Amino acid sequence: MQLTYNNKDYDILIEKKASNRNTYIRVKKDLKIHVTTSIFSTNRSIERLIKDNYDKICKMIDSEEKKVKNNNGFFYLGKKYVVIYSSCDGINFDKDKVYINHDFDIDKWYKKQAKDLFLERLNYNYEKFSRKIPYPKLRIRKMTTRWGVCNIKTHIITLNLELIKRDICYLDYVINHEMSHLIYGDHSSAFWKLVETNMPDYKKYRDEMKEF
Numbered sequence: 267m268q269l270t271y272n273n274k275d276y277d278i279l280i281e282k283k284a285s286n287r288n289t290y291i292r293v294k295k296d297l298k299i300h301v302t303t304s305i306f307s308t309n310r311s312i313e314r315l316i317k318d319n320y321d322k323i324c325k326m327i328d329s330e331e332k333k334v335k336n337n338n339g340f341f342y343l344g345k346k347y348v349v350i351y352s353s354c355d356g357i358n359f360d361k362d363k364v365y366i367n368h369d370f371d372i373d374k375w376y377k378k379q380a381k382d383l384f385l386e387r388l389n390y391n392y393e394k395f396s397r398k399i400p401y402p403k404l405r406i407r408k409m410t411t412r413w414g415v416c417n418i419k420t421h422i423i424t425l426n427l428e429l430i431k432r433d434i435c436y437l438d439y440v441i442n443h444e445m446s447h448l449i450y451g452d453h454s455s456a457f458w459k460l461v462e463t464n465m466p467d468y469k470k471y472r473d474e475m476k477e478f
């Protein structure tokens with residue numbers, strides 16, 4: 267059995283089990299439609315059910331395809347890698363590919379890389395900074411709406427973990443931006459002037475980041 271959607275045929279896999287009382291339709295990672303149902307369901311009744319739920323199933327296909335597409339890339343320091351899940355040890359990079367073990371914790375790995383790199387870049391940019399500022403304490407968090415936050419009172423700069431996926435120039439920009447807040451709490455022209463002093467081409471990075 268197949269279902270046609272957007273000129274593509276999707277296989278329908280039917281699994282009949284004595285323990286199943288109800289019928290469930292799911293679209294899984296393999297982009298196949300999995301129907302689990304009771305041993306008493308006839309093919310005709312399943313066909314009918316698929317027909318009645320056609321729109322819902324198409325929506326499920328859309329959402330699964332989107333997920334597959336999004337997960338199809340692995341980003342690290344501005345480079346995109348094709349992910350190949352394998353039985354290798356941990357994570358191994360090879361040109362534009364990355365081999366990852368099924369059980370590997372990618373988020374944990376990102377955090378570990380970020381911990382070292384973000385601190386290194388903070389120190390580098392701090393040493394070069396044109397004004398005297400207190401040495402900031404660094405925090406790293408996953409954030410959805412901001413790249414960085416600066417607490418002027420506690421001198422804590424929080425950087426978004428997602429920066430590890432982008433080119434280092436954006437990380438440097440966010441660090442300079444947040445450090446400048448230790449002098450100016452607002453986004454006044456004096457603030458931007460200070461950012462520019464420390465990073466003359468900051469506008470380029472700021473504008474590019476809007477597109478992420």
Ligand SMILES: [Zn+2]
Nearest residue numbers: 443447452453
């Ligand atoms: Zn700001």
